[in-house]
Amino acid sequence: MASTTQTRALPITTGAAEGAACCAPLVRDAVDPAVAQDVARVFKALGDPTRVRLLSIVAAHDGGQACVCDLTEPVGLSQPTVSHHLKILVDAGLLAREQRGRWAYYSVVPGALDRLAQALTETPAR
Amino acid sequence: MASTTQTRALPITTGAAEGAACCAPLVRDAVDPAVAQDVARVFKALGDPTRVRLLSIVAAHDGGQACVCDLTEPVGLSQPTVSHHLKILVDAGLLAREQRGRWAYYSVVPGALDRLAQALTETPAR
DNA sequence: TCCATTCATCGACGTTCTTCGATCAGTGAC
DNA sequence: GTCACTGATCGAAGAACGTCGATGAATGGA
Numbered sequence: 001m002a003s004t005t006q007t008r009a010l011p012i013t014t015g016a017a018e019g020a021a022c023c024a025p026l027v028r029d030a031v032d033p034a035v036a037q038d039v040a041r042v043f044k045a046l047g048d049p050t051r052v053r054l055l056s057i058v059a060a061h062d063g064g065q066a067c068v069c070d071l072t073e074p075v076g077l078s079q080p081t082v083s084h085h086l087k088i089l090v091d092a093g094l095l096a097r098e099q100r101g102r103w104a105y106y107s108v109v110p111g112a113l114d115r116l117a118q119a120l121t122e123t124p125a126r
Numbered sequence: 127m128a129s130t131t132q133t134r135a136l137p138i139t140t141g142a143a144e145g146a147a148c149c150a151p152l153v154r155d156a157v158d159p160a161v162a163q164d165v166a167r168v169f170k171a172l173g174d175p176t177r178v179r180l181l182s183i184v185a186a187h188d189g190g191q192a193c194v195c196d197l198t199e200p201v202g203l204s205q206p207t208v209s210h211h212l213k214i215l216v217d218a219g220l221l222a223r224e225q226r227g228r229w230a231y232y233s234v235v236p237g238a239l240d241r242l243a244q245a246l247t248e249t250p251a252r
Numbered sequence: 253t254c255c256a257t258t259c260a261t262c263g264a265c266g267t268t269c270t271t272c273g274a275t276c277a278g279t280g281a282c
Numbered sequence: 283g284t285c286a287c288t289g290a291t292c293g294a295a296g297a298a299c300g301t302c303g304a305t306g307a308a309t310g311g312a
Contacts, residue, residue, distance in 0.1 A: 030200065031182035037175040047170030048300080049163040056157035068259060074156065081301055083260055102258045102309045117243035174270080194289060207271055209290060228279045228288045254312085261306075268299070276291075282284085 042116060045092035050075055051085050055094060059108050067103040168242060171218035176201055177211050181220060185234050193229040 031039070046052060057074050058066045072082050086106055089095040094112050098105045157165070172178060183200050184192045198208050212232055215221040220238050224231045 025188050026186050030186045031179055033175065033179060036178040040173055040175040040178045043169050044173030047166055047173035049159065049166040052162040052166045053157055053159060060156045078302060104259060113246040117246040120239040120243040204272060230289060
């Protein structure tokens with residue numbers, strides 16, 4: 001239910017250093033399960049081609065804003081389906097929704113993708 | 127079918143500038159559907175909490191390598207399930223697999239997360 | 253006041269995903 | 283050669299997801 005979408009770095013503290021595996025020991029703590037679920041929710045929102053395109057189309061619009069009627073045609077899906085995908089992107093903290101008269105304008109949340117990218121690059125891949 | 131996993135930047139050329147929407151015009155081309163599908167496949171691989179944890183646990187191991195027997199206990203899932211998730215991460219280009227004797231060692235592909243992060247940050251969010 | 257427009261929600265349908273136990277292939281020790 | 287061990291593959295069961303048409307709420311114009 002939380003509208004946070006923190007997207008912290010992957011190798012966060014957990015204190016689950018319960019070692020003794022068969023091959024190689026842990027040199028640092030892995031990501032906490034709760035954090036993993038939080039991170040995965042954002043990635044899952046981007047795990048659908050339609051939503052990647054929607055995010056891109058919104059960003060490509062003038063002013064960085066677009067209403068639903070701008071988005072149904074490019075993706076070739078029905079209006080309820082597009083509305084459903086937009087809700088998922090909003091819940092993930094990637095898009096912001098602003099009602100203005102009869103229209104609902106969607107815009108990319110500033111810094112949301114940067115924070116996600118930071119969570120990726122801060123993972124020690126070595 | 128391509129085993130590439132390119133993860134190029136989101137706002138790639140497409141030439142689909144077919145304007146005339148009701149609200150705001152496009153100021154640049156959106157992402158190509160084929161590229162969106164390619165990008166979404168990598169994000170979908172990270173869209174499961176178990177796979178985020180697996181990636182983190184592999185990275186947290188000494189030498190950046192871990193075998194399957196190191197991974198089943200921390201995530202609390204059966205060996206076939208863990209092997210299934212690892213295959214998805216390998217297919218997404220995030221993990222590399224190396225057979226050494228009886229053991230299969232998995233390691234994070236260097237630069238894979240960086241490229242993914244770059245694909246994110248190159249999206250014009252404004 | 254009435255109607256058209258915009259968009260969210262609901263219920264349903266088919267597909268995909270996650271997980272498991274069972275099984276099989278490959279490796280190394282005896 | 284035989285056996286134990288590691289890990290991938292194979293169906294199957296249940297849950298989750300993507301999509302649609304139908305419907306409802308809210309807004310603005312005639």
